[in-house]
Structures are given as C-alpha cells and as structure tokens.
Amino acid sequence: MSDPIIQSSPFRIDESSFRQIYLQYWDKVFAVCYNNLNDSEVARGMVQEIFKSLWERKDELEITTSVERYLVRSAKFKVFEYIRNTTSRREHDEKALADYCNHSHCTENEIMYNSLKSKVDTLVDTLPCQCRNVYKMSREQGLTNREIASNLLISERAVEYHISRALSTLKANLSEYLS
Numbered sequence: 001m002s003d004p005i006i007q008s009s010p011f012r013i014d015e016s017s018f019r020q021i022y023l024q025y026w027d028k029v030f031a032v033c034y035n036n037l038n039d040s041e042v043a044r045g046m047v048q049e050i051f052k053s054l055w056e057r058k059d060e061l062e063i064t065t066s067v068e069r070y071l072v073r074s075a076k077f078k079v080f081e082y083i084r085n086t087t088s089r090r091e092h093d094e095k096a097l098a099d100y101c102n103h104s105h106c107t108e109n110e111i112m113y114n115s116l117k118s119k120v121d122t123l124v125d126t127l128p129c130q131c132r133n134v135y136k137m138s139r140e141q142g143l144t145n146r147e148i149a150s151n152l153l154i155s156e157r158a159v160e161y162h163i164s165r166a167l168s169t170l171k172a173n174l175s176e177y178l179s
Helices: 015-037 040-056 067-101 106-126 129-139 145-152 156-173
Strands: none
Touching: 015 040, 015 067, 040 067, 040 129, 040 145, 106 129, 106 156, 129 145, 129 156, 145 156
C-alpha cells in the first residue's frame, strides 16, 4: 500500500489502510486533543470517536488532503465542540445559580451547593471506570444514551445500567441532602 500521508487523488480507506492509519496517527491525534484539554480520558474518548467516524464513513469519505492533516483537523474540531459545549453548560449553571441567589439565602445556599457538588464529585470519582465515564458523558457532557453507547462501543442497555448504578450509589450516599 502506498504511504497514506500524501495523496494526489482522493484516498479511499479499506481495512488494511485503516489499521495502518490508526497505528501511525493515534498518538498524534491524541496529542492534539490532550494538549488542548489536559484530560487524558476525554482525549482518549475523542480519539475513539474520530477513528470510529473515519471507519463508519469509509465508503463515502474521500480524503483529498493528507490523512494526517484530515485527522488533526478532525481532532481540533472535536476539541472545539467539547469546549463549546462545556463552556455553554458551565455558563448556564452559573446563570441558574446567580438567578437563584438573587431570590433568597444566597450565601447559605451557595455553601450548601458547593458542599453537595464536592460530595458528588468525590462519589463519582469512586465509581468503577466505565460507570464513571458513562455518568460523566451523560451528566457533564450532556450526551444521549445512544451517543454514549456509540462512543464507548457498548449497548444502550449497558449505558442505562451504568447510569442507574451511578445514580443509586449517589442516592445511597447523599441521603443527608435528600430530606
């Protein structure tokens, strides 16, 4: 197979070339994601999504630039999308908290909120790896069960199980806040 780095005509992907591309560029795509986010789990998930998309679209995709340039550009778009979604969600949360604080007992409620958030974060960090990833993708990134299943290559039923397990753990350990 010719080197997939530079193409003079549209490049088509088959199983062999995909394997070569994956092995040759995984580290570079990961580096682009990680260097922008400093979160290896999120970066790995993005790399997984990029290569999964590349494979799923192999029959209709025509790469007219170098494969490396295509993958780096895909990684940059993924990072931008993640930052945009995270920033938007954070701004929404901050606005909701500010609106709530304007109504009553701001300081007391903010202290309670921060305490609860800290406790939830600690509990989430103790969840098993897959359960934690599914919970964070659902609650922090706002992905649907279908998107999570697709990203992690698991069934939607497994996603539901992990979310249910995470919520049960949180509920059991946050009883003092639920009264």
